[in-house]
Amino acid sequence: MLKRFKTKKGKDISIRYVCLSDTKDLLEMYNSVVEEKNYTTAVKKFTLKEETLFVKSVLSKIVDRREIFLVAEYEGKVLGVATIEKEVTPIKTHRAEFGIMLKKDIRGEGVGEELTKAVIKEAKRFLKVKMITLNVFEENVPAVNLYKKIGFVVFGRLEKGVIHFKKLKTELLMVKCL
Numbered sequence: 251m252l253k254r255f256k257t258k259k260g261k262d263i264s265i266r267y268v269c270l271s272d273t274k275d276l277l278e279m280y281n282s283v284v285e286e287k288n289y290t291t292a293v294k295k296f297t298l299k300e301e302t303l304f305v306k307s308v309l310s311k312i313v314d315r316r317e318i319f320l321v322a323e324y325e326g327k328v329l330g331v332a333t334i335e336k337e338v339t340p341i342k343t344h345r346a347e348f349g350i351m352l353k354k355d356i357r358g359e360g361v362g363e364e365l366t367k368a369v370i371k372e373a374k375r376f377l378k379v380k381m382i383t384l385n386v387f388e389e390n391v392p393a394v395n396l397y398k399k400i401g402f403v404v405f406g407r408l409e410k411g412v413i414h415f416k417k418l419k420t421e422l423l424m425v426k427c428l
């Protein structure tokens with residue numbers, strides 16, 4: 251385990267690396283975010299078979315030091331993830347891409363911030379990258395605010411850059427140099 255803390259509402263949360271036995275929780279969380287239809291890349295539900303393959307590929311990337319994939323656990327259940335994956339293109343190996351997602355009922359209590367700090371710390375240590383980038387819907391105010399708070403800055407804005415449930419939305423590109 252990497253970290254244990256209490257949320258603003260007093261829930262005991264552990265942050266640790268993902269393991270294969272988290273697959274069902276991860277699937278439930280991902281599919282619940284798809285159902286919300288909010289501003290994320292999660293627009294299509296996965297099956298247990300697909301999620302199992304996904305988690306297995308993540309585990310091999312962790313072993314190869316190509317990805318950090320942390321989970322937030324509350325009362326034995328995974329309710330959040332944060333990831334940083336190293337770019338594979340040879341001219342971009344000093345860069346990595348960030349992603350985060352929490353189940354609805356644990357948001358707004360400080361878990362996103364703790365997960366983000368923890369995943370960046372691990373990436374600094376094991377991925378040896380110099381900058382972390384991310385893409386976010388401009389309308390995703392909680393996420394944009396979290397990223398700014400952590401020190402990400404906007405370096406690009408692509409108007410109508412993403413299709414979200416048949417509507418064109420604006421995407422922000424953000425970076426944090428380590």
Ligand SMILES: CC(C)(COP(=O)(O)OP(=O)(O)OC[C@H]1O[C@@H](n2cnc3c(N)ncnc32)[C@H](O)[C@@H]1OP(=O)(O)O)[C@@H](O)C(=O)NCCC(=O)NCCS
Nearest residue numbers: 290350351352357358359360361362363386392393395396
């Ligand atoms: C974005 C997300 C990860 C934030 O995590 P969280 O645990 O809810 O955020 P925290 O409670 O740690 O808040 C950290 C900061 O984020 C910002 N923030 C969080 N929720 C916010 C809200 N509802 N409105 C505005 N800002 C918000 C604030 O700056 C906050 O700092 P503060 O508490 O000092 O005001 C979470 O809302 C989430 O998983 N959303 C759905 C999935 C998603 O959008 N992922 C990102 C895709 S790019």
